Amino acid sequence: MSEPRQAIGLYGGTFNPVHHAHLRLAEEACDALNLQEVRWIPAGQPPHREAPQVSAEQRLTMVRLATAGNPRFSVDAAEVEAQTYSYTILTLERLRQHYGPAQPLVLLLGADAAAGLASWHRWQEIFLHAHVAIAERPGVTLAAAQLPSALTAEFTQRAAHGDALHHSPGGCVVHFPLTALAISATRIRQLLATGQSARYLLPDSVVDYIRAHSLYHTA
Template structure:
């Protein structure tokens, strides 16, 4: 009898720069959802926001430095290496083709990103390739009253418990509690350009990289 394949978390973002808030979300998701690994996927050309402050090469390097000490974390360079815009649906298609039809894939999203799904390219097809896991503040859950009608209906249809993730390769919507850290990449860039310390906001190797390469000045 074939053993079930373990779930792989997928965490995309600009990571401009990657910081402790990103790392804590990934680690919390790994534990709460029983993920075997979490794959960080830095965006090359993010279509829904302005040009990042650091190049794709620099953001990829910082992601690798930040995750190097956690054996459950890995970094995917494909979006940075690609010439096209970084649409999530295209990344999921690529990963499903590479990893096969049976591996459970779990797309990790914050609440704000999930509520904005109707603005994403081919967003209703995301569940054809992966599960979606939404990070909530403790004690809170998704509120259908906050959602566009189509997203609320899809949420009601797809809701499942976290233990459902390994029973099928895609299609479920789960939630997990995430204690938010009041850290943002925007604030980090602003602080750095103003000459303020970034210590304790991001891992020391990332801080050293920013200093060496004179980023965000």
């Protein structure tokens, strides 16, 4: 093992829109894993989902508003600016080149996203560039998911404790507990589409931006 270096968390997603459960995951990851920072990476064109009804630039702006004022958060606009499909492996290759070969990088995933990792583009190469940290909340854990055998074997082989993240640039899988917040972007969009309030589910700055730009068919 190399000399320990404080790891950097990488948190990608559509953030459509960003909400308090996203923010708590990033905040709790910082504390649980002793991260130097969390770099938020809004997807430009997510390959696994239908195109969001708001623009990538608007989702990026909402993430910037939501994370403003937290010195442990930064925002990476490269996937939005690229205007191509946002594949995690390509982002990791870019960031590995940016940070150099020794900096520990940690890809932050919710347990539901981690359960689908085997469907991602070149997923096994992710471990060449970063660790994977899986956030588990009550009722949403990997143990409760039916994982493909290849993914189960990969996670088992790479299982480690949190301290291991700071001793190598990548290759480990760790788990950390997450406060249960029953907030989803899908539910928020449903509320906004019918003219109902989403306040207190996402930051006031994001609520105000959504209203000002009439996003998600708000009244």
